[in-house]
Amino acid sequence: MRHRDIPDIADFEVYRKHGGYEPFRMALKEKTPAEIVQIVRESGLRGRGGAGFPTGVKWSFLPRGVYPRYLLCNCDESEPATFNNHEVIDENPHQLIEGVALSAYATESTTAYIYMRGEFAAAARTLEYAIAQAYAAGFLGKNILGTGVDIDLYVHRGAGAYICGEETALMDSLEGKIGQPRLRPPFPAVAGLYQQPTIINNVETLANVPLIVKNGADWYRSYGTEKSAGTKVFSLCGQVNRPGNYELPFGVPCANSSTTPNMAGACVTTARLRLSCPVGLRLPGSPPSTWISAWTTSRWPPPGRCLAPAQ
Numbered sequence: 001m002r003h004r005d006i007p008d009i010a011d012f013e014v015y016r017k018h019g020g021y022e023p024f025r026m027a028l029k030e031k032t033p034a035e036i037v038q039i040v041r042e043s044g045l046r047g048r049g050g051a052g053f054p055t056g057v058k059w060s061f062l063p064r065g066v067y068p069r070y071l072l073c074n075c076d077e078s079e080p081a082t083f084n085n086h087e088v089i090d091e092n093p094h095q096l097i098e099g100v101a102l103s104a105y106a107t108e109s110t111t112a113y114i115y116m117r118g119e120f121a122a123a124a125r126t127l128e129y130a131i132a133q134a135y136a137a138g139f140l141g142k143n144i145l146g147t148g149v150d151i152d153l154y155v156h157r158g159a160g161a162y163i164c165g166e167e168t169a170l171m172d173s174l175e176g177k178i179g180q181p182r183l184r185p186p187f188p189a190v191a192g193l194y195q196q197p198t199i200i201n202n203v204e205t206l207a208n209v210p211l212i213v214k215n216g217a218d219w220y221r222s223y224g225t226e227k228s229a230g231t232k233v234f235s236l237c238g239q240v241n242r243p244g245n246y247e248l249p250f251g252v253p254c255a256n257s258s259t260t261p262n263m264a265g266a267c268v269t270t271a272r273l274r275l276s277c278p279v280g281l282r283l284p285g286s287p288p289s290t291w292i293s294a295w296t297t298s299r300w301p302p303p304g305r306c307l308a309p310a311q
């Protein structure tokens with residue numbers, strides 16, 4: 001959520017002025033793909049798409065020497081009540097593009113796709129514009145920055161099916177078929193898109209990668225808990241006064257989150273909090289007495305800092 005601190009970071013020049021694409025440039029010139037995989041592995045980054053699988057471990061499942069490989073970014077975000085991927089694309093698209101480019105380099109993929117929920121028409125235009133800027137500056141395409149590395153990146157909009165967020169259904173949809181989950185094994189790392197080795201990660205997962213490469217695994221691990229490193233963007237909505245996306249380190253307790261003043265705000269006037277759905281509406285809600293972890297204002301954000309709610 002760096003765009004909260006840096007106005008106009010969606011603009012290519014502003015992103016560059018704040019160090020954008022430097023982690024990618026550094027990685028291309030100074031690190032091997034295997035070294036980037038190792039940094040991400042050591043950072044403890046876990047997938048933000050739902051299952052929480054360790055990202056660097058997933059990347060290491062790619063079979064040696066089998067090409068072409070594909071890197072897919074899952075931006076289907078169809079879960080009711082979730083909207084943080086959308087905000088990243090609207091407000092900070094270059095961080096995602098750099099994350100995709102870095103991850104494609106790490107996994108030795110020469111083609112990457114960002115698969116977007118069909119309804120995200122305006123966001124797709126924002127992303128395509130930003131991708132064109134990255135191509136024009138030489139950060140995508142053939143022989144990137146003279147290093148011999150080729151990466152092409154495409155945006156693909158789905159036709160509006162919730163199931164296409166599931167990774168193998170997404171691959172079928174991208175291939176032009178009806179999006180239906182595939183039987184496993186084989187897993188996508190071995191036989192994914194067009195039956196070739198494929199890595200798929202969520203928008204938020206990939207948007208973390210440039211900052212991890214820039215600041216190192218230990219920096220990332222300094223946020224969150226031992227088993228869940230880093231921060232998470234929580235989409236908070238429903239009967240609260242300040243709905244929006246809130247970025248917090250993992251491990252911050254959630255009790256009372258909706259009654260604290262500098263986050264979601266109190267419940268709307270007449271409502272009393274009875275139930276929360278901590279991971280979207282797909283799973284059952286839980287009453288406050290059962291909440292054991294999530295978010296609060298006790299340490300983050302610092303007192304007085306207001307995180308602007310999404311419009």
Ligand SMILES: Cc1cc2nc3c(=O)[nH]c(=O)nc-3n(C[C@H](O)[C@H](O)[C@H](O)COP(=O)(O)O)c2cc1C
Pocket residue numbers: 046047048049050051052053055074075076077078079162163164165166167168200201202203205206
């Ligand atoms: C029905 C269903 C819908 C899903 N929808 C999404 C989605 O919209 N976005 C997403 O990133 N992952 C979604 N997933 C999870 C993906 O299958 C996959 O685990 C994820 O994209 C992997 O990325 P990650 O390792 O970065 O989390 C869905 C899974 C299921 C079973």
